Amino acid sequence: MKYISTRGDQTERRFCEILLEGLAPDGGLYLPVSYPKIDDATLIRWRGVAYADLAFEILSLYIDDIPAEDLRAITRRTYTAEVFGTPAITPLKSLGSDLYLQALSNGPTLAFKDMAMQLLGQLFEYELGRRGETLNILGATSGDTGSAAEYAMRGKAGVSVFMLSPHGRMSPFQQAQMFSLQDANIHNIAIEGVFDDCQDIVKAVSNDLEFKRQYKIGTVNSINWARLLAQVVYYFAGYFQATRSNEEQVSFTVPSGNFGNVCAGHVARMMGLPVAQLVVATNENDVLDEFFRSGVYRVRGSAETHETSSPSMDISKASNFERFVFDLLGRDGARVKQMFGAGLAEQGRFQLNAEQFAAIQGYGFVSGSSRHADRLATIRQAYKDYGLIIDTHTADGLKVALQNLQPGLPMLVLETALPAKFAATIVEAIGVEPARPAGLEAIEALPKRVTVMPVDVAAVKAFVQAHV
Ligand SMILES: *Cc1c(COP(=O)(O)O)cnc(C)c1O
Numbered sequence: 126m127k128y129i130s131t132r133g134d135q136t137e138r139r140f141c142e143i144l145l146e147g148l149a150p151d152g153g154l155y156l157p158v159s160y161p162k163i164d165d166a167t168l169i170r171w172r173g174v175a176y177a178d179l180a181f182e183i184l185s186l187y188i189d190d191i192p193a194e195d196l197r198a199i200t201r202r203t204y205t206a207e208v209f210g211t212p213a214i215t216p217l218k219s220l221g222s223d224l225y226l227q228a229l230s231n232g233p234t235l236a237f238k239d240m241a242m243q244l245l246g247q248l249f250e251y252e253l254g255r256r257g258e259t260l261n262i263l264g265a266t267s268g269d270t271g272s273a274a275e276y277a278m279r280g281k282a283g284v285s286v287f288m289l290s291p292h293g294r295m296s297p298f299q300q301a302q303m304f305s306l307q308d309a310n311i312h313n314i315a316i317e318g319v320f321d322d323c324q325d326i327v328k329a330v331s332n333d334l335e336f337k338r339q340y341k342i343g344t345v346n347s348i349n350w351a352r353l354l355a356q357v358v359y360y361f362a363g364y365f366q367a368t369r370s371n372e373e374q375v376s377f378t379v380p381s382g383n384f385g386n387v388c389a390g391h392v393a394r395m396m397g398l399p400v401a402q403l404v405v406a407t408n409e410n411d412v413l414d415e416f417f418r419s420g421v422y423r424v425r426g427s428a429e430t431h432e433t434s435s436p437s438m439d440i441s442k443a444s445n446f447e448r449f450v451f452d453l454l455g456r457d458g459a460r461v462k463q464m465f466g467a468g469l470a471e472q473g474r475f476q477l478n479a480e481q482f483a484a485i486q487g488y489g490f491v492s493g494s495s496r497h498a499d500r501l502a503t504i505r506q507a508y509k510d511y512g513l514i515i516d517t518h519t520a521d522g523l524k525v526a527l528q529n530l531q532p533g534l535p536m537l538v539l540e541t542a543l544p545a546k547f548a549a550t551i552v553e554a555i556g557v558e559p560a561r562p563a564g565l566e567a568i569e570a571l572p573k574r575v576t577v578m579p580v581d582v583a584a585v586k587a588f589v590q591a592h593v
Contacts, residue, residue: 131154146345148328209239226537242276271547295436314588330585382440413446503520
């Protein structure tokens with residue numbers, strides 16, 4: 126399988142080249158030249174295959190520059206019951222007839238980011254070792270990506286992590302998770318701004334090709350194709366658990382911010398997984414909901430980005446969204462380049478024409494949004510009706526899922542974090558402190574390792590130079 130950019134550069138790249146790279150040189154995102162189509166026989170064969178081996182089957186369709194036995198060893202090292210809590214890895218919890226939560230957050234940092242990041246840690250160590258190279262990962266996080274990356278890369282040979290986060294905006298638990306790591310290859314940088322400022326700094330540094338090359342800068346943000354690919358696997362795993370035969374369809378509801386998670390659902394659907402609807406659930410930062418309702422994509426600035434009780438979705442420029450638009454526009458890279466390059470830079474928005482907007486339906490996308498009061502009500506309802514404590518992001522998903530149920534069609538809501546990560550809102554909703562997994566009880570009291578900095582690209586570059 127070869128990969129091309131969403132912005133028209135047709136240079137074909139192989140998986141292990143783009144694995145360590147992030148953005149394409151023309152500023153676009155990498156996508157496979159085409160999506161492999163899964164035939165009925167394959168889908169039948171995959172049903173009942175263990176998660177790690179299902180991951181191998183799917184990954185091997187997209188990766189032809191790692192020998193099969195090595196790739197299988199990597200997926201088996203990654204997706205273990207020890208790391209993810211259960212042999213099913215992403216088990217379903219039933220919420221009555223045809224409604225499920227798919228548990229994606231039983232990894233080390235209690236959020237779904239571990240699903241992809243743990244694989245990335247293994248892939249990076251493998252590929253860097255094979256090449257005899259090192260890599261400095263520069264990332265931006267609103268909370269969950271950063272900790273997942275750090276826990277995946279800590280102690281890994283050849284890799285350092287420089288992780289930018291918005292100063293004071295993550296939950297105390299999230300801050301403690303990241304800043305308490307004392308590993309020499311992990312560097313936390315708190316930026317005095319919002320998540321999008323952090324993301325802009327990462328993009329600015331990555332666009333400085335000279336600096337990027339000299340300091341071997343890589344990324345693990347959700348634009349990384351390998352992460353997206355890892356996430357495709359659990360859509361298949363969820364489907365197999367919720368259905369008895371491949372004649373059946375299901376829908377997924379996905380709490381969304383950067384559009385990485387639901388974009389993996391889009392890829393699974395393009396491969397032929399019988400998915401009826403992909404329901405995009407946002408919080409108050411509803412740029413994606415606005416798009417799917419109106420065809421207008423209008424990014425917001427920092428001042429318009431709300432700080433919410435589902436903070437990992439406080440995103441107003443969805444970095445993976447360009448991948449879907451590329452498919453929607455018939456893979457017209459020149460058009461995408463105009464819309465996401467000059468168009469967004471000059472106008473901060475673009476609008477689909479009527480024909481393009483109508484085409485969205487064919488991709489199964491619908492959307493909805495949720496507010497703080499909805500979140501609280503949904504957490505209460507889940508506790509009362511199902512005896513389950515759900516986290517705030519999952520609550521946004523469940524709220525929107527309930528509005529999109531169709532009789533006889535299973536709906537899988539992706540559980541993107543555990544409630545312990547966002548305890549204050551859970552207490553506000555139901556007056557109960559969510560349980561923490563063993564070993565994390567006193568994490569806030571641990572010593573912290575973090576450097577605070579202004580929104581300044583040069584300062585971040587200087588820090589990296591001083592610490593590689
Ligand atoms: C990252 C994250 C999301 C949003 O996922 P995207 O891939 O950015 O759309 C939702 N919920 C939680 C808990 C997250 O960590």
